[in-house]
Amino acid sequence: MDKNKIIVFDTTLRDGEQSPGCSMNTEEKIRVALQLEKLGVDVIEAGFAAASPGDFDAVSQIAKIVKNSRICSLSRAVENDIKQAGLAVSHSPKHRIHTFIATSPIHMKYKLKMSEEEVIKRAIHAVEYARTFVDDVEFSLEDAGRSEISFMKEVMDAVINAGAKTINLPDTVGYRLPTELGAMVKELSTYAGDRAIISVHNHNDLGLATANTLAAVLNGARQIEVTINGLGERAGNSALEEAVMAIKVRKDVFGDLYTSINTPEIYATSRLVATITGVEPQQNKAIVGKNAFSHESGIHQDGVLKHQETYEIMKPSDVGVIKDSTLILGKHSGRAAFKDKIAQLGFDKVSDEQLNSAFERFKVLADKKKDITDDDVRMLITDEALNHDKIYELVGLQISDCSSGMPTAAVSIKFEGEIIKDAGLGDGTMDAIFKTIDRLTGYSGELKDYKVISVSEGKDALAKVTTRVSFDDTTPAFVGHGLSIDTMLATANAYIGALNSYLSQKNRLTKNCGHQV
Numbered sequence: 001m002d003k004n005k006i007i008v009f010d011t012t013l014r015d016g017e018q019s020p021g022c023s024m025n026t027e028e029k030i031r032v033a034l035q036l037e038k039l040g041v042d043v044i045e046a047g048f049a050a051a052s053p054g055d056f057d058a059v060s061q062i063a064k065i066v067k068n069s070r071i072c073s074l075s076r077a078v079e080n081d082i083k084q085a086g087l088a089v090s091h092s093p094k095h096r097i098h099t100f101i102a103t104s105p106i107h108m109k110y111k112l113k114m115s116e117e118e119v120i121k122r123a124i125h126a127v128e129y130a131r132t133f134v135d136d137v138e139f140s141l142e143d144a145g146r147s148e149i150s151f152m153k154e155v156m157d158a159v160i161n162a163g164a165k166t167i168n169l170p171d172t173v174g175y176r177l178p179t180e181l182g183a184m185v186k187e188l189s190t191y192a193g194d195r196a197i198i199s200v201h202n203h204n205d206l207g208l209a210t211a212n213t214l215a216a217v218l219n220g221a222r223q224i225e226v227t228i229n230g231l232g233e234r235a236g237n238s239a240l241e242e243a244v245m246a247i248k249v250r251k252d253v254f255g256d257l258y259t260s261i262n263t264p265e266i267y268a269t270s271r272l273v274a275t276i277t278g279v280e281p282q283q284n285k286a287i288v289g290k291n292a293f294s295h296e297s298g299i300h301q302d303g304v305l306k307h308q309e310t311y312e313i314m315k316p317s318d319v320g321v322i323k324d325s326t327l328i329l330g331k332h333s334g335r336a337a338f339k340d341k342i343a344q345l346g347f348d349k350v351s352d353e354q355l356n357s358a359f360e361r362f363k364v365l366a367d368k369k370k371d372i373t374d375d376d377v378r379m380l381i382t383d384e385a386l387n388h389d390k391i392y393e394l395v396g397l398q399i400s401d402c403s404s405g406m407p408t409a410a411v412s413i414k415f416e417g418e419i420i421k422d423a424g425l426g427d428g429t430m431d432a433i434f435k436t437i438d439r440l441t442g443y444s445g446e447l448k449d450y451k452v453i454s455v456s457e458g459k460d461a462l463a464k465v466t467t468r469v470s471f472d473d474t475t476p477a478f479v480g481h482g483l484s485i486d487t488m489l490a491t492a493n494a495y496i497g498a499l500n501s502y503l504s505q506k507n508r509l510t511k512n513c514g515h516q517v
């Protein structure tokens with residue numbers, strides 16, 4: 001084992017998906033997993049296979065498709081959870097089961113209602129059972145941040161003897177300060193010695209997740225569990241981009257420690273996750289926020305012009321932010337320039353069909369919009385990829401003057417090669433659009449969330465609409481995306497996109513139901 005290598009374990013698809021409103025369907029998870037592989041992530045926690053048929057399907061598909069990263073599924077210390085995890089990851093050439101049980105007095109007493117002896121027994125059995133499926137078993141002492149050191153040592157001895165190779169010490173509720181977490185990791189990593197790799201998984205409830213991750217690395221942790229954009233339960237997890245760049249930028253502190261992350265892929269990964277989930281990182285978010293490399297005040301601008309390092313500790317290109325792109329696209333640009341720009345922006349798996357469709361949309365956009373920005377192009381390509389499953393396709397939309405008190409929408413949709421049309425009233429323009437689409441398709445959606453952002457600046461900016469719509473009580477709400485200069489068109493497309501996502505996931509699960517138990 002290389003003592004200087006920090007294993008990057010990404011849990012965007014598991015803990016990240018636990019962020020409210022961040023659920024993704026299988027297609028979307030596969031897309032994120034392939035990008036995480038390109039980013040150079042060592043371990044991808046692809047989900048919690050036992051949580052639902054959708055989760056099982058996503059973990060299995062990712063295990064089949066991803067080749068270079070290790071694929072892992074989380075499971076409680078429960079036989080059926082472990083079995084589902086084992087079956088789902090078995091498709092991967094490199095696989096892991098991650099099992100856990102809480103070790104803090106508060107969790108054992110009130111949640112698990114188990115004694116310390118029972119917890120140890122369950123932990124040993126979980127690891128032994130997981131080892132019947134895979135060699136690589138990770139064990140987490142949930143709420144380690146509030147657990148007793150002496151009890152953790154007992155649990156560690158037991159699970160290492162049972163065959164766990166990685167011991168994860170989660171600060172589940174983001175309670176610890178960096179000095180405390182560093183001390184805990186130092187004591188427990190010294191105790192484990194060469195018997196296991198020590199890992200950390202820090203939550204951000206006090207805004208300290210990344211500080212804690214770095215303190216852990218300095219004190220012996222050799223695996224960090226992180227998410228893109230810091231997504232995760234409640235206030236989120238330690239952000240991959242922050243931890244990785246801190247280790248890279250502060251060589252004076254971290255010495256020979258390194259990660260295998262291909263950092264110029266960070267920005268593209270962050271954009272993909274934000275677009276798919278509809279959750280944008282805050283503007284001032286470190287590394288990937290819109291303002292992370294912008295200099296507003298005169299003194300800063302003057303300094304950067306004279307010498308970039310006066311106000312920049314890393315180059316935007318180090319994390320894949322392309323500034324001052326030389327290739328300017330406009331209405332006179334052709335296919336070659338468009339293709340070149342797409343490659344420059346890091347998209348290397350665009351099908352000819354997606355490229356042609358995005359190019360046509362680009363030409364229409366360029367007729368209406370003066371400057372086509374890199375973000376516009378990035379969004380066009382991502383939108384094509386996300387809306388590829390066009391079960392229903394919006395063909396036309398007409399809305400009436402809403403000041404009359406009778407907002408009306410006339411909608412035409414293509415379905416199985418036929419054009420279907422209807423018109424109807426609503427309590428507002430959007431309501432009229434949604435109700436008319438519901439009547440046309442026969443599905444009644446419940447809008448859970450609606451967001452609109454402008455992709456670039458100016459009155460002619462593209463509107464990107466994200467909807468979260470629930471179509472039945474048994475499945476989570478589905479995300480839909482719409483992109484247009486016209487916000488209502490983008491809205492109708494986003495609503496139909498959520499319906500398409502719901503239907504394609506339903507079709508996929510029906511087709512793959514042989515994988516379920």
Ligand SMILES: CC(=O)SCCNC(=O)CCNC(=O)[C@H](O)C(C)(C)COP(=O)(O)OP(=O)(O)OC[C@H]1O[C@@H](n2cnc3c(N)ncnc32)[C@H](O)[C@@H]1OP(=O)(O)O
Pocket residue numbers: 015048050051052075076077078100101102111112113142172233
């Ligand atoms: C800190 C974390 O992020 S942990 C991971 C969180 N992720 C998830 O919870 C994934 C989504 N969860 C689910 O789909 C469901 O909770 C399931 C399928 C896992 C379990 O569903 P249910 O069987 O209905 O149980 P429910 O969620 O109501 O309660 C959890 C049960 O697991 C027990 N439990 C919790 N953690 C563990 C564990 N690590 N090992 C064993 N049992 C556990 C709880 O004590 C509770 O048991 P009880 O019903 O006897 O009181």
Ligand SMILES: CC(C)C(=O)C(=O)O
Pocket residue numbers: 015100140142143168170171172173201203
């Ligand atoms: C199960 C573990 C890894 C976890 O997510 C946590 O404790 O936050």
